[in-house]
Amino acid sequence: MPIMGTKGVQHLAETATRRREGARRIVVPVEGMTCAACVARVERAIKRLPGVVDARVNLASARAGLELAPGGPTLAEIARAVEEAGYQVPLTSQTFRLRPGGPSLDSLAEKLLALEGVAGAEVDADACTVTVRFLPDIVSAARVRRHLETMGYRAEGGEEAEDALERERAARRAEVRRQLLNLLIAWPLGLLVMLGTFRDYWLLPHVVPEFMGHKLFLFALTTPIVLGPARQFFIKSVRGLLHGTADMNLLYATGIGAAYLIAVVNTFWPEAGFGGERATFYEAAALLTAFVVLGRYLEALTRGRASEAIRRLLQLQPRRARVLRDGREVEVPADEVVVGDICLVRPGEAVPVDGVVVEGRSAVDESLVTGESLPVEKGPGYRVIGGSVNRAGSLRVRATQVGRDTVLAQIVRLVEEAQAGRAPIQRLADWVAGHFILGVHLLALGVFAFWFFAGYERWFTPETRLLMSPYTLAEMGVFGFAMLMSVAVLVISCPCAVGLATPAAIMAGSGIAARHGVLFKGAEAMEALARVQAVVLDKTGTLTRGRPSVTDVVPVPGRSREEVLALAAAAERDSEHPLAEAVLAAAREEGLEVARADSFQALPGQGVEAWVDGRTLLLGNRTLMAERGIALDGLLAEAERLEGEGKTAVFLAVDARPAGLLAVADTLKENAAAAVAALKALGLEVAMLTGDNRRTAEAIARRLGIDQVLAEVLPQDKAAAVRQLQQQGKRVAMVGDGINDAPALAQADVGIAMGAGTDIAKEAGHVVLVRDDPMDVATAVETARFTLRKVKQNLAWAFGYNALALPIAAGVLYPLTHQVVSPELAALLMALSSLSVSLNSAAMNGWRPPAKRETST
Amino acid sequence: MRGTAWLGIGGAVMGAALMAAALVLGAWLKGGYGSGALAGAGLWTFFLGLIVLLPATVSLARERRARGKIESG
Numbered sequence: 034m035p036i037m038g039t040k041g042v043q044h045l046a047e048t049a050t051r052r053r054e055g056a057r058r059i060v061v062p063v064e065g066m067t068c069a070a071c072v073a074r075v076e077r078a079i080k081r082l083p084g085v086v087d088a089r090v091n092l093a094s095a096r097a098g099l100e101l102a103p104g105g106p107t108l109a110e111i112a113r114a115v116e117e118a119g120y121q122v123p124l125t126s127q128t129f130r131l132r133p134g135g136p137s138l139d140s141l142a143e144k145l146l147a148l149e150g151v152a153g154a155e156v157d158a159d160a161c162t163v164t165v166r167f168l169p170d171i172v173s174a175a176r177v178r179r180h181l182e183t184m185g186y187r188a189e190g191g192e193e194a195e196d197a198l199e200r201e202r203a204a205r206r207a208e209v210r211r212q213l214l215n216l217l218i219a220w221p222l223g224l225l226v227m228l229g230t231f232r233d234y235w236l237l238p239h240v241v242p243e244f245m246g247h248k249l250f251l252f253a254l255t256t257p258i259v260l261g262p263a264r265q266f267f268i269k270s271v272r273g274l275l276h277g278t279a280d281m282n283l284l285y286a287t288g289i290g291a292a293y294l295i296a297v298v299n300t301f302w303p304e305a306g307f308g309g310e311r312a313t314f315y316e317a318a319a320l321l322t323a324f325v326v327l328g329r330y331l332e333a334l335t336r337g338r339a340s341e342a343i344r345r346l347l348q349l350q351p352r353r354a355r356v357l358r359d360g361r362e363v364e365v366p367a368d369e370v371v372v373g374d375i376c377l378v379r380p381g382e383a384v385p386v387d388g389v390v391v392e393g394r395s396a397v398d399e400s401l402v403t404g405e406s407l408p409v410e411k412g413p414g415y416r417v418i419g420g421s422v423n424r425a426g427s428l429r430v431r432a433t434q435v436g437r438d439t440v441l442a443q444i445v446r447l448v449e450e451a452q453a454g455r456a457p458i459q460r461l462a463d464w465v466a467g468h469f470i471l472g473v474h475l476l477a478l479g480v481f482a483f484w485f486f487a488g489y490e491r492w493f494t495p496e497t498r499l500l501m502s503p504y505t506l507a508e509m510g511v512f513g514f515a516m517l518m519s520v521a522v523l524v525i526s527c528p529c530a531v532g533l534a535t536p537a538a539i540m541a542g543s544g545i546a547a548r549h550g551v552l553f554k555g556a557e558a559m560e561a562l563a564r565v566q567a568v569v570l571d572k573t574g575t576l577t578r579g580r581p582s583v584t585d586v587v588p589v590p591g592r593s594r595e596e597v598l599a600l601a602a603a604a605e606r607d608s609e610h611p612l613a614e615a616v617l618a619a620a621r622e623e624g625l626e627v628a629r630a631d632s633f634q635a636l637p638g639q640g641v642e643a644w645v646d647g648r649t650l651l652l653g654n655r656t657l658m659a660e661r662g663i664a665l666d667g668l669l670a671e672a673e674r675l676e677g678e679g680k681t682a683v684f685l686a687v688d689a690r691p692a693g694l695l696a697v698a699d700t701l702k703e704n705a706a707a708a709v710a711a712l713k714a715l716g717l718e719v720a721m722l723t724g725d726n727r728r729t730a731e732a733i734a735r736r737l738g739i740d741q742v743l744a745e746v747l748p749q750d751k752a753a754a755v756r757q758l759q760q761q762g763k764r765v766a767m768v769g770d771g772i773n774d775a776p777a778l779a780q781a782d783v784g785i786a787m788g789a790g791t792d793i794a795k796e797a798g799h800v801v802l803v804r805d806d807p808m809d810v811a812t813a814v815e816t817a818r819f820t821l822r823k824v825k826q827n828l829a830w831a832f833g834y835n836a837l838a839l840p841i842a843a844g845v846l847y848p849l850t851h852q853v854v855s856p857e858l859a860a861l862l863m864a865l866s867s868l869s870v871s872l873n874s875a876a877m878n879g880w881r882p883p884a885k886r887e888t889s890t
Numbered sequence: 891m892r893g894t895a896w897l898g899i900g901g902a903v904m905g906a907a908l909m910a911a912a913l914v915l916g917a918w919l920k921g922g923y924g925s926g927a928l929a930g931a932g933l934w935t936f937f938l939g940l941i942v943l944l945p946a947t948v949s950l951a952r953e954r955r956a957r958g959k960i961e962s963g
Binding site for chain 2: 274275276283287291295304470471474475477478481482485486490510511512513515516519
């Protein structure tokens, strides 16, 4: 069933509209979230702030993607809202010394707040310092210092904050270590508790010493587990409850706490009526902790891996740059390079910022941005991308884009936004998870009341056993039994893996896509692209190079090909017509010497006339030749054949006698036909959109293997053509030039902007292809489909166990089987769902889009 | 503690206590339960009730407080 229907499309359109109206987008890290319920809570807290257009929180990346209306909340207000909900925005504090002689310090704090990423500033006028609280993800200490300097202060200090991503990575590593330590405590002790508990069953009495089955011994082993590894659940749930929120930790805390407390009461006061001596569920408390901690450990591992894509991208950005300042070579942090600086890049070094080569030649590896593995030749005048690696010679590069404006920074921001966003498919999962805690506790209350008032009396028998264990509950009292049922319901219902199911897959998917030069602007775009049925390819610039070039040179007998081309180039040398550029380029490519014309005249609508080395050259169309009475008998048949192929024929006459003809056409891109075939192989309907006349368009479509041609479409009518296809009930992706085709890209269910080059963020379209390769369209579709498949699998894993086991835990089968799901079995099932989701998402990283596999071999 | 809506927490405690009392009363009227079972059931119901009610009452209290702030300021 398609989930991304009209609403999803509408949402994409709405989002685009809002962006156009000047909404600001920021990504804010949020710490302390552990489950989908936390996600819902943080979102609610932020959305409550006036001026927040949209807020999407992603558990796997621990980030909130916010869209703020002009005049929306400040970072400080956002941080406060998140804090009040029980979570933290990791702000950094830095103190800058201000040298005397600067402007007044009176309104400095307010001025600093105007800088994006600054949450607060405190000025100490006596000490002449300002302490700034800021988000290193958005603004660096160097940037704050520069901002102070632009205001006229001479600022010092402000240590470069540790790289935000590195800090997060360190925090994740610490979390993995913490959970590993918890595992190492909970598992050995938990297994001992289990051995002790079950020593009277199976063959264990012969192996396990008697004291291990003693309640006091079990108490002594379980208590460190509850006070150690399980403490985190109690602390977090109490903290949450004080903020009026309930999350998954509360489920664990309830389960573990209830099992442990009843076991303690029944150990020391068995007559208290809480189930008696038999109801000492130490093993439930111990193993429940062990399994939950195992799940937490796996989640911590998965999250770390999911954010690798961005980390890998950011690692490519050099930290330092060598620039020329006052004629001297100085090394500065890459952050401090300003537009216009000349950067020196030696062989083997990475280009520090985006710029233009002013001196030197080299092969530059741009694979990080474009996915293209072959180095690209660069010389003076060529653009280079920050982070690309200089392979051969030394280069001098003039910085044109720095900081957050570089291509790499834009890519990282887009990937972050895509990862912080949520696919429509996740909304249901989040809604369920967000309301789950309340629902589960209500269900547990209902199950308890049912078994306490009616079920126990009616169905309880002394043969009652815990599922998959010979442990009988014959002496279990009504309270102990009803409570055991409700605890099993609490634990088994916990959809801990649901929170990770979609974001983990989306993060991995967008990371894979980014590595291959495909950038999704949001998770919705990814899901929408996975579901498209038809792809419309704009001809010019998408399938063709968008620049005319000489395809054929036909000389008359007695003249050579090279001679015709060289003469044509000489005639066109001073022309500004696009055809002239193509002819000159062809001559240059063949290494021909192009003579300079003594005189030149452009003949509008017909061609050119030039005098070269005493000869009169005429280059133009049939009309020109006819007017000058030049017979084209020998060339006409050839010209018609070429025109049938969609090419333009240009005739050359020397001293009023025909010399040959040149065919000029917009050439097809190398991979165009292969890309069309790949899209068709994906089961997509492929159509070509062009302003060309039908005959030419069809000739090109035939060469590409495209059956459906939308020809003679004026640029302003492209959107209408896409709409027409949509009205046939198809979900359409439009591929085109991001700027010229913007309306059509916006009209399509998914707009794919191709060959973005350096202006990624400004591109229209929901998907941006960095390279100019049509094969990347297939790569984008494949990646989107693969990711959506993984999302669905993850959701099935996450919900599957719970859905199947919940009725059993609630005791639906008890009247027939007289078996009860033990809390530890419930915890095992829960851990299995976490394990399945983690492994399934981790396995994505080894995947390579089939289109890439084929082109690379 | 900043951001803690004590009024909401108080409301949830009251509500949960009422739920627990209703359950214990029901069980007592039905008869056949020991005092330990009644106490345990009361405590467990109170606890689950608290969890169910807390999010709603605290956010209600927060909204009231926020409205009050806007109206007064």
